[in-house]
Amino acid sequence: MIPPEAKGLCSDAIPSLSPAVSFCAPNTLQVLRKRADFLRAASARRQGSQGFMLQARARDDNSAAVRVGFTCSKKIGNAVARNRAKRRLRELARAVLTVEGHPGWDYVLVGRPNATIERDYAHLLSDLRTALTRIHGQPDAARK
RNA sequence: GCGGAUGGCCGGAUGAUCGCGUGUUUGGCGUAGUCCCGUAAGGGAAACCGCCAGAUGCGAGGAAAGUCCGGACUCCAUAAGGCAAGGGUGCCGGGUAACGCCCGGCUGGGGUAACCCAAGGGAAAGCGCCACAGAGAAGAGACACCCCUGCAUGUCAGGGGAAUGGUGAAACGGUGGGGUAAGGCCCACCGCAGGCGUGGCAACACGGCUGGCAUGGCAAGCCCCACCCGGAGCAAUGCCGAAUAGGGACCUCGUGCAGGCGCUUUCGGGCACAUGCAGGGAUGCCUCAGCCCAGAGGUCCGGGUUGGCAGCUAGAGCGCGUCAGCAAUGGCGGGCCCAGAGGAAUGGUCAUCGAAGGACGGAAACGUCUGGAACAAAAUCCGGCUUACAGGCCAUCCGCGCAA
RNA sequence: UGGGGCGUGGCCAAGUGGUAAGGCAUCGGUUUUUGGUACCGUGUACCGUAGGUUCGAAUCCUACCGCCCCAG
Numbered sequence: 045m046i047p048p049e050a051k052g053l054c055s056d057a058i059p060s061l062s063p064a065v066s067f068c069a070p071n072t073l074q075v076l077r078k079r080a081d082f083l084r085a086a087s088a089r090r091q092g093s094q095g096f097m098l099q100a101r102a103r104d105d106n107s108a109a110v111r112v113g114f115t116c117s118k119k120i121g122n123a124v125a126r127n128r129a130k131r132r133l134r135e136l137a138r139a140v141l142t143v144e145g146h147p148g149w150d151y152v153l154v155g156r157p158n159a160t161i162e163r164d165y166a167h168l169l170s171d172l173r174t175a176l177t178r179i180h181g182q183p184d185a186a187r188k
Numbered sequence: 189g190c191g192g193a194u195g196g197c198c199g200g201a202u203g204a205u206c207g208c209g210u211g212u213u214u215g216g217c218g219u220a221g222u223c224c225c226g227u228a229a230g231g232g233a234a235a236c237c238g239c240c241a242g243a244u245g246c247g248a249g250g251a252a253a254g255u256c257c258g259g260a261c262u263c264c265a266u267a268a269g270g271c272a273a274g275g276g277u278g279c280c281g282g283g284u285a286a287c288g289c290c291c292g293g294c295u296g297g298g299g300u301a302a303c304c305c306a307a308g309g310g311a312a313a314g315c316g317c318c319a320c321a322g323a324g325a326a327g328a329g330a331c332a333c334c335c336c337u338g339c340a341u342g343u344c345a346g347g348g349g350a351a352u353g354g355u356g357a358a359a360c361g362g363u364g365g366g367g368u369a370a371g372g373c374c375c376a377c378c379g380c381a382g383g384c385g386u387g388g389c390a391a392c393a394c395g396g397c398u399g400g401c402a403u404g405g406c407a408a409g410c411c412c413c414a415c416c417c418g419g420a421g422c423a424a425u426g427c428c429g430a431a432u433a434g435g436g437a438c439c440u441c442g443u444g445c446a447g448g449c450g451c452u453u454u455c456g457g458g459c460a461c462a463u464g465c466a467g468g469g470a471u472g473c474c475u476c477a478g479c480c481c482a483g484a485g486g487u488c489c490g491g492g493u494u495g496g497c498a499g500c501u502a503g504a505g506c507g508c509g510u511c512a513g514c515a516a517u518g519g520c521g522g523g524c525c526c527a528g529a530g531g532a533a534u535g536g537u538c539a540u541c542g543a544a545g546g547a548c549g550g551a552a553a554c555g556u557c558u559g560g561a562a563c564a565a566a567a568u569c570c571g572g573c574u575u576a577c578a579g580g581c582c583a584u585c586c587g588c589g590c591a592a
Numbered sequence: 593u594g595g596g597g598c599g600u601g602g603c604c605a606a607g608u609g610g611u612a613a614g615g616c617a618u619c620g621g622u623u624u625u626u627g628g629u630a631c632c633g634u635g636u637a638c639c640g641u642a643g644g645u646u647c648g649a650a651u652c653c654u655a656c657c658g659c660c661c662c663a664g
Contacts, residue, residue, distance in 0.1 A: 075531070076531075082531090113531075114531075115531090122253095122564070122565090123253090123564080123565055124563095124564060124565055127532095127535095127565070128535090130531090131535055131536070132535095132536075134208095134535085134536090135207090135535080135536050135537085136536095138207080138536090139536090165536075165537065166537095
């Protein structure tokens with residue numbers, strides 16, 4: 045599951061992704077905070093999967109940082125369910141995007157009712173990897 | 189043993205590994221200012237701050253929820269008191285910072301009982317409403333009727349009456365006995381009203397006397413009475429940065445230019461006044477370029493702000509002992525420190541144990557396999573209320589059954 | 593976090609204690625060769641849920657549920 049080059053980098057990782065996520069990674073992740081960033085990511089490329097939906101865009105600024113945002117609406121359930129869904133998505137981002145995320149991109153993970161909480165964690169990992177490869181394989185004119 | 193009542197408590201456990209927030213501490217790195225060395229370039233120092241790493245402490249709830257009450261705190265304000273409006277509370281006493289909360293009691297109702305439930309002041313201050321039905325729905329009335337008298341024996345006249353019938357949620361006290369032409373009426377008890385006595389702080393209870401039936405219901409209709417309430421809310425509020433930046437309007441003084449009037453003159457000009465204009469001036473020939481001035485004070489208005497810090501957690505705090513009290517609660521003593529986030533931390537994965545439920549085997553006890561735990565997550569803090577909740581534990585009490 | 597508002601047939605809605613108007617839509621009929629239009633008729637409401645007050649509740653009171661709006 046874990047790419048071999050990531051294992052050796054655990055000791056000197058720089059975890060700037062604030063919430064509780066168990067992984068060590070070579071890239072730093074920043075958290076999206078502005079609503080405008082979310083809207084821009086949502087209007088760019090998107091790719092659904094069974095456990096969540098992935099939205100992404102290339103920022104076209106000089107920064108190489110990988111930025112991540114999480115969206116869990118009220119459709120998912122009450123506050124307990126929403127927090128739980130966000131935590132699982134953070135764990136996914138920590139495990140995959142730090143290694144396979146493209147520098148200078150913004151990613152937004154959107155939780156889905158039931159699936160994000162109930163789907164097996166290993167399946168979620170493979171979901172995110174396939175979604176990433178598909179989203180970077182899309183042509184540039186992928187706006188809907 | 190079965191069924192129930194009340195009060196209290198818990199809210200999956202253990203471990204491995206990878207992580208998150210925050211406090212303390214150690215180390216490393218960094219820089220503006222400061223200090224020291226050096227002629228200088230520069231070098232060095234330690235505190236704060238920032239980043240990183242290590243160690244270590246702590247890290248969601250009984251409801252954190254709904255936002256229904258009450259406060260603390262902050263600002264606006266003056267609201268000390270009175271009045272008015274609006275809102276709230278409503279048996280009595282106590283507790284409390286306060287409450288619509290809690291405790292104890294009273295009254296009424298429910299239950300065999302333990303016990304539970306109740307917005308439970310005032311309807312002789314006034315207004316309003318009481319549909320349909322019914323004769324009549326609130327200071328009375330008489331539909332069907334009942335009784336007496338008269339003689340013209342009737343679908344009659346006069347008089348007495350309100351017991352009976354029907355309607356309705358409710359019909360002007362109820363029941364029984366006596367009496368009467370029928371009744372009013374009289375008596376007893378119950379209810380009601382008004383005094384009195386005893387007990388109680390009081391709500392109220394008990395006893396007895398008098399009256400002689402008057403006073404229908406609704407105040408979660410308006411209202412009356414008593415008491416309480418200024419408004420807004422941590423997205424409150426304060427500070428720092430951007431920034432003593434910058435836009436607009438007006439006023440006063442001033443600046444420059446223009447022409448005007450007055451005074452004065454060495455005829456170049458100077459001084460003073462009001463008006464108009466707003467960019468102007470000087471240097472170099474012009475374009476153009478650079479330079480200088482474009483000020484001071486006051487009043488008012490609009491726009492932008494998605495940065496940071498504080499408020500932000502030691503408190504009406506938690507548990508222990510003791511004393512007062514039936515209790516809620518309070519006093520005293522000593523102990524403890526127990527989340528502070530901000531697109532929002534308290535988690536991910538795995539292993540073991542594990543409740544309900546399901547399947548199989550078995551007469552049953554039970555065994556094996558499966559299954560994998562309710563409601564619900566702090567957002568300034570606190571006291572309550574309400575609502576949601578798998579399963580479990582403890583104590584006291586009641587009824588029934590069995591045994592002695 | 594705080595403040596405010598609303599729930600009535602499928603949809604829009606009136607109704608402020610006395611047994612739920614109206615319009616659109618649906619359905620049936622007439623007119624028309626047929627459809628549309630027009631006209632006539634018809635059904636559809638435990639008034640968001642649960643308690644309470646009252647003889648009687650969509651209406652009054654209380655508690656819940658759902659939805660919407662506002663703010664620096």
